[in-house]
Amino acid sequence: MASVIGPAYIAEVAPPAYRGRLGSFQQAAIVIGIAVSQLVNWGVLNAADGDQRGKLMGLEAWQVMLGVMVIPAVLYGLLSFVIPESPRFLISVGKHERAREILTEVEGKDVDLDARVTEIEHAMKSEHKSSFKDLLGGSFFFKPIVWIGIGLSVFQQFVGINVAFYYSSTLWQSVGVDPTDSFFYSFTTSIINIVGTVIAMIFVDRIGRRPLAIIGSVGMVVGLALEAWAFSHHLVDGKLPATQGWIALIAAHIFVLFFALSWGVVVWVFLGEMFPNKIRAAALGVAAAAQWIANWAITASFPSLADWNLSATYVIYTAFAALSIPFVLKFVKETKGKALEEMG
Numbered sequence: 526m527a528s529v530i531g532p533a534y535i536a537e538v539a540p541p542a543y544r545g546r547l548g549s550f551q552q553a554a555i556v557i558g559i560a561v562s563q564l565v566n567w568g569v570l571n572a573a574d575g576d577q578r579g580k581l582m583g584l585e586a587w588q589v590m591l592g593v594m595v596i597p598a599v600l601y602g603l604l605s606f607v608i609p610e611s612p613r614f615l616i617s618v619g620k621h622e623r624a625r626e627i628l629t630e631v632e633g634k635d636v637d638l639d640a641r642v643t644e645i646e647h648a649m650k651s652e653h654k655s656s657f658k659d660l661l662g663g664s665f666f667f668k669p670i671v672w673i674g675i676g677l678s679v680f681q682q683f684v685g686i687n688v689a690f691y692y693s694s695t696l697w698q699s700v701g702v703d704p705t706d707s708f709f710y711s712f713t714t715s716i717i718n719i720v721g722t723v724i725a726m727i728f729v730d731r732i733g734r735r736p737l738a739i740i741g742s743v744g745m746v747v748g749l750a751l752e753a754w755a756f757s758h759h760l761v762d763g764k765l766p767a768t769q770g771w772i773a774l775i776a777a778h779i780f781v782l783f784f785a786l787s788w789g790v791v792v793w794v795f796l797g798e799m800f801p802n803k804i805r806a807a808a809l810g811v812a813a814a815a816q817w818i819a820n821w822a823i824t825a826s827f828p829s830l831a832d833w834n835l836s837a838t839y840v841i842y843t844a845f846a847a848l849s850i851p852f853v854l855k856f857v858k859e860t861k862g863k864a865l866e867e868m869g
Contacts, residue, residue, distance in 0.1 A: 527601075529813045532797030533806060537611040540632045541862055545729035548794035549722065556722050556785065558597065559690055560715035566590045567712060575703075613802075616645050671808050673856050674796055678816035680849040681792045684745055685842035686784050687820055688827050689714060689777060710774065717778045721785025733861040734791040738853045741787020745846040748780030753839035788849070792816075798860050 531551045539547040573579030573586035581589050612631075615624035624645075625638045632641070665671060693711040729737060755773035758766055765773060800808040830838040 528816070529806075529810050532793045533809050534608075534611055536797035536805075537613045538609075538627070538631050543730060544798060545734065545791075545794050545861065546726050548797050549726040549729055549790045551793045551797075552785075552790045553719075553722050553726065556715065556718040556789070560712065560719055562594070563712045563715050565593055567709060569593075613645055616642060665804065665807060665811075668804065668808075669856075670800060671804070671811060674799065674808055674812035675815040676852055676856065677792045677795055678812045679819045680845060680852060681788050682816060682819035682823055683842070683845040684749070684784065684788070684849070685823055685827075685839070685845075686781070686789070687824055688842075689781055691824055692827060692831075693777075714778060714781050717782050718785045718789070721782045721787075722790060724786040725790035728786075729790060729794060730861065733859050734795055735853055735857055735859050737787045738791050738857070739787075739850055741783045741791075742846055742849045742853070744783025744787070745780055746843055748776045748778075748783060749839050749843040749846055751776035752780065753836050753843055756839060757836035795857070795860065798863075799858075 532548060535548050535551060536544060569581065569586050569589050570577060573581045573589075577587050578585045580586075584592070609627045609630070610623070612624040612627045615621070615627070621642055624642060628638055628641055690711070693714060725737060752773055755765065755769040755776060758769045764770060796809050796812050827838065830841070
């Protein structure tokens with residue numbers, strides 16, 4: 526639910542000139558959360574003397590790692606009570622004064638509020654909102670823009686980004702890295718993820734979404750191809766040869782950096798703003814669902830694929846990164862600087 530509501534809400538309250546940057550905060554929150562969680566996991570592991578099944582507070586260490594997630598979940602729930610309602614929703618239910626107040630807060634006092642309210646109201650009255658019945662009817666899925674959103678979501682996951690996070694510790698342990706050190710390497714990857722996200726936040730409203738996506742795809746192809754090459758070598762005493770080991774480590778960080786400065790951010794920005802008003806919520810919901818299904822498919826398949834051939838697995842991810850380039854060039858339109866009411 527949060528993955529649907531977050532980008533939709535940000536897109537609705539953000540001024541067009543800053544919408545990409547503000548939409549990037551969704552991904553920034555995710556990557557900072559990943560980094561903090563890995564740092565906490567590293568601390569828990571050290572407290573349990575490096576044993577993931579060691580006892581800590583009457584539980585095994587891995588159980589403590591899961592349990593501490595209650596804290597950010599509670600904070601998320603409490604903080605959700607203080608955010609203002611979307612002005613577009615308020616206008617749709619006739620609360621124009623409150624909508625004006627929020628528009629003043631988010632777009633500034635110099636904005637012609639009457640014109641903005643009239644513009645939004647006119648767009649909502651002239652468009653029929655897609656309902657659940659419309660979804661079941663099937664006509665919704667004949668709209669190309671819906672499939673473009675699904676494509677963006679699937680490509681974002683099929684490059685294997687979550688393998689880099691869900692299995693990072695296990696992956697490094699499999700090539701001979703000490704369990705405690707493997708958690709440290711996972712944390713450095715998260716720092717690179719944050720750096721890439723900050724780069725995207727700086728440039729997403731300056732150069733646009735499509736250029737960032739293409740730059741990121743090229744960088745991911747390079748990083749993933751190098752990982753495929755490194756893992757094609759036989760292990761020596763349970764470890765990769767020194768050269769291949771270092772290349773695998775550097776390539777993993779290159780991959781994460783280019784993903785973070787591109788697809789990690791621009792997909793959420795695109796999904797929040799690319800759909801017409803009348804289908805935005807429904808289309809974003811479908812695209813997010815496709816993203817989670819793709820996430821599951823990659824996550825569930827990786828252990829079997831890695832046992833089969835780890836190098837070939839990275840070749841598959843490389844292929845999807847390469848295919849994402851013509852997909853963006855042919856099907857994805859730039860949304861930089863456009864008002865949501867202009868999306869058609």
